[in-house]
Amino acid sequence: MSKLLCLVDSAGAGLGAQASLATFAADLCINWDSGFSICYVGSEPSAESMADLCSLGAMEVLVMADEQFARLTADAAAEAIRTLVIAEGYNILAADCSSFGRDVLPRACALLDIPMISDVIAVDATGPAPMFRRPVCAGKLIAKVEVTSTRYACTVRASAFRRERVPSGNSPVRRIDSGLDGITAGTEWVGASHVESKRPDLSNANVVVSGGRPLRDSETYERLIGGLADCLHGATGATRAAVDSGIAANDLQVGQTGKVVAPALYIAAGISGSIQHLAGMKDSKVIVAINTDPEAPIFSVADFGLVADLHTAIPELISLLS
Amino acid sequence: MRILVPIKRTPDPNSLVRLTADAQIDLDGCKWIVNPFDEIALEEAVRQREAGLDAEIVVVSIGPEEAADQLRACLAMGADRAIHVCCNRSLEPIQTAHLLAAVVATEQPDLILMGKQAIDGDQNQTGQMLAGRLGWPQATFASTITISDNHTTAVVEREVDTGRETLQVRLPAVVTADLRLAEPRYVALPAIIRARNKPMANVAVDDLGGVPDCGVRTVGYELPPSRAPGVMLPDAASLAAKIREAVQ
Numbered sequence: 109m110s111k112l113l114c115l116v117d118s119a120g121a122g123l124g125a126q127a128s129l130a131t132f133a134a135d136l137c138i139n140w141d142s143g144f145s146i147c148y149v150g151s152e153p154s155a156e157s158m159a160d161l162c163s164l165g166a167m168e169v170l171v172m173a174d175e176q177f178a179r180l181t182a183d184a185a186a187e188a189i190r191t192l193v194i195a196e197g198y199n200i201l202a203a204d205c206s207s208f209g210r211d212v213l214p215r216a217c218a219l220l221d222i223p224m225i226s227d228v229i230a231v232d233a234t235g236p237a238p239m240f241r242r243p244v245c246a247g248k249l250i251a252k253v254e255v256t257s258t259r260y261a262c263t264v265r266a267s268a269f270r271r272e273r274v275p276s277g278n279s280p281v282r283r284i285d286s287g288l289d290g291i292t293a294g295t296e297w298v299g300a301s302h303v304e305s306k307r308p309d310l311s312n313a314n315v316v317v318s319g320g321r322p323l324r325d326s327e328t329y330e331r332l333i334g335g336l337a338d339c340l341h342g343a344t345g346a347t348r349a350a351v352d353s354g355i356a357a358n359d360l361q362v363g364q365t366g367k368v369v370a371p372a373l374y375i376a377a378g379i380s381g382s383i384q385h386l387a388g389m390k391d392s393k394v395i396v397a398i399n400t401d402p403e404a405p406i407f408s409v410a411d412f413g414l415v416a417d418l419h420t421a422i423p424e425l426i427s428l429l430s
Numbered sequence: 431m432r433i434l435v436p437i438k439r440t441p442d443p444n445s446l447v448r449l450t451a452d453a454q455i456d457l458d459g460c461k462w463i464v465n466p467f468d469e470i471a472l473e474e475a476v477r478q479r480e481a482g483l484d485a486e487i488v489v490v491s492i493g494p495e496e497a498a499d500q501l502r503a504c505l506a507m508g509a510d511r512a513i514h515v516c517c518n519r520s521l522e523p524i525q526t527a528h529l530l531a532a533v534v535a536t537e538q539p540d541l542i543l544m545g546k547q548a549i550d551g552d553q554n555q556t557g558q559m560l561a562g563r564l565g566w567p568q569a570t571f572a573s574t575i576t577i578s579d580n581h582t583t584a585v586v587e588r589e590v591d592t593g594r595e596t597l598q599v600r601l602p603a604v605v606t607a608d609l610r611l612a613e614p615r616y617v618a619l620p621a622i623i624r625a626r627n628k629p630m631a632n633v634a635v636d637d638l639g640g641v642p643d644c645g646v647r648t649v650g651y652e653l654p655p656s657r658a659p660g661v662m663l664p665d666a667a668s669l670a671a672k673i674r675e676a677v678q
């Protein structure tokens with residue numbers, strides 16, 4: 109019998125990503141006798157986030173809360189997950205494609221000697237072996253992956269499983285000991301610098317305004333990209349070129365190696381549209397591109413294009429939309 | 431100390447990607463490169479040595495005969511010797527980690543520095559799996575690495591979803607490179623010629639214990655859905671109207 113455990117962490121991308129993970133889980137266990145469970149790994153959760161986790165339709169919500177997880181290292185988390193998986197007999201693990209999922213899950217897989225499928229965007233569990241779809245080569249192709257192993261793990265792209273769902277039931281909660289005491293890890297958490305932002309989270313925002321290299325400096329980026337994002341209650345994003353040249357923070361990079369977003373509206377200003385950037389935004393519902401070069405590749409994915417200098421076009425848009 | 435840098439031969443991201451009639455990737459005429467993230471990892475290793483670190487740098491690649499080209503490029507960048515594990519089938523990350531662990535058993539490196547992901551498979555798993563298999567500390571998505579003077583620890587700054595994080599790992603450890611760790615150098619022709627004399631060892635997969643089956647199979651590929659053609663608008667006012675519609 110299959111037993112699926114969805115892993116969520118305290119730093120994770122929030123209820124949006126957790127709901128997507130639950131939607132994926134429901135798709136995967138569609139023909140099973142039993143449903144899926146959720147395991148929270150992190151420091152003590154708030155009552156509100158517990159209530160959220162219990163509304164996702166899981167058979168059970170396990171809570172592995174330990175203050176040591178506030179300074180979570182992959183080494184400790186993977187060890188705790190391994191112990192739990194063996195003790196409870198789970199054979200399938202799933203997590204969001206967050207930096208937690210990407211860091212911890214492959215390590216846990218190695219400890220359990222099971223394969224993993226990254227960035228799942230679709231699952232068909234109606235046949236004898238489940239078939240997963242995942243983008244490869246910066247999204248230029250979709251690979252169809254058949255899994256005959258009964259034990260495996262996957263990370264799931266939240267944007268691909270964002271469906272309307274009815275909050276269902278109230279899952280029972282069970283506390284689990286992390287077993288962390290007594291583990292001497294070779295990895296020590298030293299510190300973190302988190303960029304605080306009053307804007308919505310990039311991964312889950314309904315509107316994203318992104319800027320590229322021609323923004324020149326962080327003040328101009330903030331005034332133009334930030335200003336337009338605020339008009340639309342959106343998040344800001346950036347290209348690698350903008351991050352590398354210090355125009356925008358690293359956690360705002362959208363693309364193959366940054367965040368993957370699929371908002372209702374994505375505005376790309378001064379962005380050429382490299383294959384690596386497109387990989388992170390081309391599934392957005394409506395794409396708008398503003399670029400001085402009418403031949404820029406970004407226009408090939410845009411629903412609406414404007415050939416213009418962003419230094420004049422964006423202030424105009426801000427005043428028109430305010 | 432010894433630094434092991436695993437590298438993968440990957441298609442150039444600017445090469446056209448087509449599908450064959452039986453839904454496989456058509457790699458005919460494709461240009462091949464060292465996976466950019468692995469190149470970044472190697473660049474970092476070479477820079478550490480140029481900054482005074484006493485280190486031997488060994489590159490290893492698991493791949494077809496032609497992967498020797500990419501290993502030679504790495505020798506030209508500054509690696510001291512290369513190991514080529516000849517393998518013609520495509521591997522899942524858990525299988526790659528299995529083979530790399532066998533290489534580690536003979537090479538006994540103090541640090542494994544590798545790319546966070548390969549730009550063809552885009553899985554982002556192998557480094558973490560290798561670390562888990564070896565029971566070594568891991569620091570993924572590194573943007574800076576500082577190795578202690580006595581070579582027993584490294585402080586790694588990492589790029590995470592919420593910003594940056596700093597870890598200290600005991601060596602030996604696995605560190606995976608993010609984009610901003612180092613910018614790979616341009617290698618001039620004389621270096622490529624000189625590198626021909628650097629040693630390259632050939633190892634068979636069977637010498638490493640073979641590849642265990644893992645029950646995951648890519649059965650084929652398809653093109654992503656294409657987007658409907660868009661419209662060009664004459665001015666900011668008409669664009670503002672469309673933006674308003676989209677956020678309604």
Ligand SMILES: Cc1cc2nc3c(=O)[nH]c(=O)nc-3n(C[C@H](O)[C@H](O)[C@H](O)COP(=O)(O)OP(=O)(O)OC[C@H]3O[C@@H](n4cnc5c(N)ncnc54)[C@H](O)[C@@H]3O)c2cc1C
Binds near residue numbers: 319399419549
């Ligand atoms: C391994 C690897 C991974 C990568 N991962 C990512 C990733 O995750 N995300 C990512 O974004 N990139 C990534 N890149 C980088 C990518 O290849 C491009 O270099 C980058 O996306 C280009 O950023 P850009 O569009 O801001 O800059 P450019 O390509 O320089 O484009 C600037 C654009 O602005 C236009 N422009 C100039 N002036 C103005 C103006 N005044 N008004 C309006 N338009 C103007 C120009 O016409 C041009 O089209 C990766 C690269 C590699 C090798």
